[in-house]
Amino acid sequence: MIKFGFSHLSAEWSIYYHNSPTGRSLVVVHVDDMNVAASNSAKITRIKEELCTEFEIVELRPVRWLVGLSIHRDRTTCTIGISQTGLINNIIS
Numbered sequence: 001m002i003k004f005g006f007s008h009l010s011a012e013w014s015i016y017y018h019n020s021p022t023g024r025s026l027v028v029v030h031v032d033d034m035n036v037a038a039s040n041s042a043k044i045t046r047i048k049e050e051l052c053t054e055f056e057i058v059e060l061r062p063v064r065w066l067v068g069l070s071i072h073r074d075r076t077t078c079t080i081g082i083s084q085t086g087l088i089n090n091i092i093s
Contacts, residue, residue, distance in 0.1 A: 001027055004050045028066070035063050 006016035018025040023039030068087035
């Protein structure tokens with residue numbers, strides 16, 4: 001990700017970010033999974049194209065689970081919800 005102009009967070013080396021006049025991008029890496037978020041779809045497309053030059057990429061579906069977090073995106077209200085209910089239930093059972 002550094003090769004593509006991203007920097008990693010100082011507190012978390014698996015989260016990369018890129019800020020530019022055209023918007024912001026965030027890439028979260030966990031083992032062999034990557035999740036990309038950006039301020040516009042053109043930035044997401046550019047990131048995917050760059051990654052395809054270095055890696056064999058298989059695009060699955062919008063993220064629903066990530067490291068014990070349940071993620072829900074509501075496009076009509078432009079919101080994202082994050083919950084740990086499943087992880088909490090697993091811990092207490």
